[in-house]
Amino acid sequence: MASLDARATPGYPGEGKADADQHREQVGEQLSELQERLYAAGREDEKAPSVLVILQGMDTSGKGGVIRHAIGMVDPQGVQFTSFKTPTKEEREHDFLWRIEKALPEPGMIGIFDRSQYEDVLIVRVEDLVPAQEWEKRYDIINKFEADVVARGTRIIKCFLNVSKAEQQERLLERLNNPEKYWKYNPGDVDARLQWDEYQAAYADALERCNTDVAPWYVVPADRKWYRNWAVAQLLLETLEEMDLSWPEADFDVAEEIERVTAAS
Amino acid sequence: MASLDARATPGYPGEGKADADQHREQVGEQLSELQERLYAAGREDEKAPSVLVILQGMDTSGKGGVIRHAIGMVDPQGVQFTSFKTPTKEEREHDFLWRIEKALPEPGMIGIFDRSQYEDVLIVRVEDLVPAQEWEKRYDIINKFEADVVARGTRIIKCFLNVSKAEQQERLLERLNNPEKYWKYNPGDVDARLQWDEYQAAYADALERCNTDVAPWYVVPADRKWYRNWAVAQLLLETLEEMDLSWPEADFDVAEEIERVTAAS
Numbered sequence: 001m002a003s004l005d006a007r008a009t010p011g012y013p014g015e016g017k018a019d020a021d022q023h024r025e026q027v028g029e030q031l032s033e034l035q036e037r038l039y040a041a042g043r044e045d046e047k048a049p050s051v052l053v054i055l056q057g058m059d060t061s062g063k064g065g066v067i068r069h070a071i072g073m074v075d076p077q078g079v080q081f082t083s084f085k086t087p088t089k090e091e092r093e094h095d096f097l098w099r100i101e102k103a104l105p106e107p108g109m110i111g112i113f114d115r116s117q118y119e120d121v122l123i124v125r126v127e128d129l130v131p132a133q134e135w136e137k138r139y140d141i142i143n144k145f146e147a148d149v150v151a152r153g154t155r156i157i158k159c160f161l162n163v164s165k166a167e168q169q170e171r172l173l174e175r176l177n178n179p180e181k182y183w184k185y186n187p188g189d190v191d192a193r194l195q196w197d198e199y200q201a202a203y204a205d206a207l208e209r210c211n212t213d214v215a216p217w218y219v220v221p222a223d224r225k226w227y228r229n230w231a232v233a234q235l236l237l238e239t240l241e242e243m244d245l246s247w248p249e250a251d252f253d254v255a256e257e258i259e260r261v262t263a264a265s
Numbered sequence: 266m267a268s269l270d271a272r273a274t275p276g277y278p279g280e281g282k283a284d285a286d287q288h289r290e291q292v293g294e295q296l297s298e299l300q301e302r303l304y305a306a307g308r309e310d311e312k313a314p315s316v317l318v319i320l321q322g323m324d325t326s327g328k329g330g331v332i333r334h335a336i337g338m339v340d341p342q343g344v345q346f347t348s349f350k351t352p353t354k355e356e357r358e359h360d361f362l363w364r365i366e367k368a369l370p371e372p373g374m375i376g377i378f379d380r381s382q383y384e385d386v387l388i389v390r391v392e393d394l395v396p397a398q399e400w401e402k403r404y405d406i407i408n409k410f411e412a413d414v415v416a417r418g419t420r421i422i423k424c425f426l427n428v429s430k431a432e433q434q435e436r437l438l439e440r441l442n443n444p445e446k447y448w449k450y451n452p453g454d455v456d457a458r459l460q461w462d463e464y465q466a467a468y469a470d471a472l473e474r475c476n477t478d479v480a481p482w483y484v485v486p487a488d489r490k491w492y493r494n495w496a497v498a499q500l501l502l503e504t505l506e507e508m509d510l511s512w513p514e515a516d517f518d519v520a521e522e523i524e525r526v527t528a529a530s
Contacts, residue, residue: 040448040449043448044448064342067340067341067342068340068341068342071341072337072340072341075332075333075337076332076333076336076337076341076344076346076377077329077332077333077346077348077379079341081341081342083342112341114342165530166530169526169527169529169530172526173523173526173527176519176522176523176526177523179512179515180512182512182513182514182515182519183305183308183309183512183513184305185515185517185522187517187522187525190522190525190526190529193526193529194529247444247445247447247448248447248448249447250444250447250450252450252452254441254447257441257450257452257455258438258441258442260452260455261434261437261438261441261455261458262434262438264434264455264458264459265430265431265434
């Protein structure tokens with residue numbers, strides 16, 4: 001993990017921050033059209049594909065910022081957004097994948113997970129919430145689950161937003177120095193920061209053991225917000241492009257309908 | 266209803282279509298900040314207020330366009346979107362407000378209803394789906410329900426997107442003349458169009474009988490898409506402004522937390 005550069009900008013086609021809005025908006029326009037095709041397919045065919053974007057990262061890595069600035073470029077009608085917090089009593093009574101399965105995107109939709117099944121091998125492991133022999137099994141269980149989700153027609157994009165420890169400190173202090181950002185600050189964030197190395201080790205295992213062909217991980221350098229937002233939008237765009245979506249055919253007689261509409265004046 | 270001009274542009278501060286993007290984006294920037302305050306309030310206080318935007322209108326009036334171009338300017342994390350379709354079997358086994366109640370926005374959220382409880386005095390009335398004595402009672406039931414929702418802390422913005430019969434015909438033909446838009450066309454749309462007057466009468470009653478002080482109706486002229494999108498964004502902005510939202514106070518000791526973060530390097 002330590003070798004991954006959180007300030008890198010791989011694949012970025014522009015100069016830097018100065019032209020980032022322009023490049024992100026360019027991606028947004030293409031995204032917008034392809035997302036509409038995906039959504040249209042979902043309206044016409046209950047077996048239409050879907051996309052799932054999983055966002056993971058330490059506090060301040062920018063899951064919220066990505067949702068606002070990258071996912072926010074897409075028609076909200078086509079997005080199903082789920083934020084996974086501490087499991088509720090009901091959720092704890094079920095298998096850890098129960099709440100995940102329920103939140104999977106419907107045909108034609110883009111699902112966004114703010115945290116995910118990976119919390120069950122991250123915080124659960126670092127905080128010792130279940131015995132090691134239990135979370136140890138979960139990597140394989142997650143791999144099988146994701147393979148099944150992909151087989152059912154959902155593309156999975158797993159993004160680890162990689163913020164550096166130094167940048168995290170700066171961002172936490174920024175929140176503490178601006179009353180408009182107090183609400184984003186949680187004293188628990190420091191507790192997690194104090195276990196930085198344990199979290200990095202847990203992330204390293206999750207990224208390695210669950211980096212499968214059908215659902216690979218993308219490590220997104222997240223110290224530069226403008227790059228992070230562009231990069232996730234670009235990953236989504238590339239996925240939609242690969243899906244080679246066409247507009248649904250008419251399931252009615254076009255000429256006949258034109259006549260009916262023309263007559264109904 | 267016939268006296269309402271679907272091409273009007275009341276309150277629009279600019280010249281017209283040419284500067285509409287600019288004005289809409291201006292509203293979007295203000296919206297964005299106020300929506301973040303609302304969302305922040307919801308994270309800190311389970312009694313925080315919320316907002317509900319109800320979109321009603323004939324086919325092609327642009328409910329989807331409003332969601333994309335007006336609501337789409339807001340952080341998707343803060344939006345709860347519900348589209349009410351033909352009731353499912355489970356929904357039909359309950360009172361008509363059951364599914365509505367379940368979809369109400371949580372504290373700090375902006376709820377968007379694409380169609381709503383009003384379908385139960387619109388299509389239900391025109392298509393004779395329940396006896397008249399039953400839907401007749403629903404106006405009062407809806408008024409009481411909405412008063413209760415408002416009392417619980419939700420502002421309700423009810424928008425009737427008013428498209429003219431001539432413009433609807435043009436938009437239906439546009440869909441039929443463009444294979445990329447076939448998916449938006451449904452032969453049932455013409456059936457509703459053939460009952461235009463019945464629908465207008467049903468809308469007139471709903472708008473009159475449910476135009477209460479706590480939850481008034483707004484008739485949004487919808488023949489000009491650029492105006493319609495600006496107007497709904499502007500209504501949402503004015504509502505958020507009236508709410509006079511402030512940023513939540515810190516519920517922790519700021520100086521102490523700055524020390525903790527500084528020490529945790």
